[in-house]
Amino acid sequence: MTDEVVHLKDFFAEARAGRLTAIRCTQCGELAIPPKEFCAACGKRGWESIALGGAGTISSYTVIRVAPRGHVGQTPYAVAVVRLAEGVSLLGRITDLPLDSLRVGLPVRFRPLVSGGETMVGFGPA
């Protein structure tokens, strides 16, 4: 058990190495994506780090065809909210999956997408 906060820098350093981290409230069991100081469910402070397996299913997705500056050359690309097996959700870029194969409920698996110094959450074939 730890009452240390998992900071964004730590979360993304771990993600870059292929590992997803969640935090579980030691008071009420709430599972959350860090960082959080207090538990939004019970208001207490006491977290333990949980390694997530990376497997999940798509709960919603979209194919972006008009992109912000910095992503313009990448269209079309898909972004999805994925419900992970442990019961917590993450948003990420879909990779290595045909856009027309996407549907709600499709099993996917986490993979880090690294570009220069930046790491983003990605999801590819299960």
Place this chain on the structure above:
Amino acid sequence: MRRVAVIGVGVTKFGKHDRTSAELFAEAAREAVVDAGIEPQAIQALYYGNVTGGESERQLHMGPLAASLIGLPTIPTTRFENACATSHAAFRHAVMEVGAGVSDVVLVGGAERILHVPTEHATEYFAYCSDASFEQPTGLTFPGVFALIARAHMEKYGTTETQMAHVAVKNHRHGLHNPKAQFRKEITLETVLQSAYVADPLKLFDCCPFTDGGAAVLVASEEVARKHPRAVWVLGSAAASDSMFMHDKRDLSRVTATERAAAAAYRQAARGPQDVNVVELHDCFTIAEIVATEGLGLFEPGMGGPAAEKGWTSLGGKIPVNVSGGLKAKGHPIGATGAAQIAEIVTQLRGEAGPRQVEGARTGLTHTLGGNTATVLVSLFGRD
């Protein structure tokens, strides 16, 4: 809290302008002062809303700038930023300042200027209203956020792209009668359904436009308002938030901040959804209107789509929604939108809305949503 009223409103033409956002606000403020029939020196504070000025106009510290252009360079000012709910958030604080007895007359509103920058820049600046760590790096856009909500709503309730298209057609029809609207042109279901996808399942005509414009509202104490026969009372004004992160939202088919803000505003006003005669709500995307009509309690969850299809939200329908044309046709200068919605409801409750008037409207509601559904404001207004 003292009773608080709106005694004057002003809105610029929405569309493309070659003036700065502070100039646009100053024009709206002048219109509000003339509308109220007060001397500008009666204004004791300015609550000013703007979102992208730092990026699009290289301008911060906009409160005193706007006050200087109005000709009130010495009044206290504060700039607000709550994404697309910015000036509605400012309004709630102005109501609290007057309600608390700190000031008797406060000028509140906002402005935005964005059409002078390329679309991909504007899309990027708006995306700054979502989280920069998890969400912006994925290339998620605002149409993308509401596309995720739309897909979840379609999965859960069977909501269709045709039902969403009905919202766009209705709001464009309403906008015909609003001389300040950016688009005054009817569109057909086919136009919407055949338009290109921006973020599946949302198409170009499911989206509101980028817009330049300003809007201003004068908030006053009961003592001042008694001298203004066209005053409209603020019955309630409430704010609520939801987690900034899409990954924290338990049910993407709902905007729970809308439900919380509405419950608080109804409680303050001692009224319920059945008492509301006219609604201006945040239709940044067609699905946003459908989900908002459910969150405000106008329809049961899942009935927002069928209600749009059956015309229940049209002028002359059960509960007219966005008779101004809404964000879809009137336009969406994000820093001005909340104040512009309030200006429309005040105009409606005064009975001064001309061909878009909801006959006999006595209670009105405004709903403004900020960013990735993390900020929502709801206010209620009445003739008495």
